[in-house]
Amino acid sequence: MPRPEDSPWAVSVAQVASRAGQSKSVDAVFPAPSGIGDDIVGIKEGTDVHVVGSFDSIVDGLVFTGRISAPVSTECTRCLKPINRDWTVDVTAFFPYDAPNGNDARNGKGEVDIIAGEDESEDVYPLSGDGAFADLEALIRDTLAESLPLQPLCREDCRGLCPQCGADLNEDPDHHHEVVDDRFAALAALKAQLEAKE
Ligand SMILES: [Zn+2]
Ligand SMILES: [Zn+2]
Structure with a gap:
């Protein structure tokens, strides 16, 4: 022992x-x-x-x-x-x-x-x-x-990552994406077609 x-x-x-x-x-x-x-x-x-x-x-x-x-x-x-x-x-x-x-x-x-x-x-x-x-x-x-912290943060107000592309939002606070929803894209295309016929 x-x-x-x-x-x-x-x-x-x-x-x-x-x-x-x-x-x-x-x-x-x-x-x-x-x-x-x-x-x-x-x-x-x-x-x-x-x-x-x-x-x-x-x-x-x-x-x-x-x-x-x-x-x-x-x-x-x-x-x-x-x-x-x-x-x-x-x-x-x-x-x-x-x-x-x-x-x-x-x-x-x-x-x-x-x-x-x-x-x-x-x-x-x-x-x-x-x-x-x-x-x-x-x-x-x-x-x-x-x-130990359960959810450690690099700083209290960390903005995290862009959920779409993973960009660091702390470095680029204005980062955003144009609408990428396929349904809207399809509608936009249809609208363009209709407008073209007028
Ligand atoms: Zn962070
Ligand atoms: Zn992004």
Whole structure:
């Protein structure tokens, strides 16, 4: 079984977990866990994820408050232009002392579901290694996955593409087509014929 401290997302919190009222700051880069978003809007596994914040010990656990940022690659849902920008999310999470051991929880015993619960106001994660480590993998994955834009736009007022020819309407706002409906074309031809006979 892998040791908790071998996880690339493990943060040692043993010092602050000993008593309430202590704080440990975090300013580190972690590899993006797998499973954040999809090919269209997502963060590639292994991408640098910057985590800045602090663990503060309270009576029954550690509260992490901080900011997670990672580069997101996607494309505008209207004009299909590639978008590359840093995605930053503020996060607050709770690592209770009385949670089941992190490894047990990951073995599928289901206990973590109870602890992580349906309480959306605060994310709760188990400590690992008998409380000596806070593993940020699930926190990073959940926080980024939940906040990714479903319909990313290159800019709020993107005009998109011409539905007829695909021209980028941002570059050519006056772009339009003459009526191309075949029925109108046929009528126009008929009208021309009739007019020619007069
Ligand atoms: Zn766009
Ligand atoms: Zn067009």
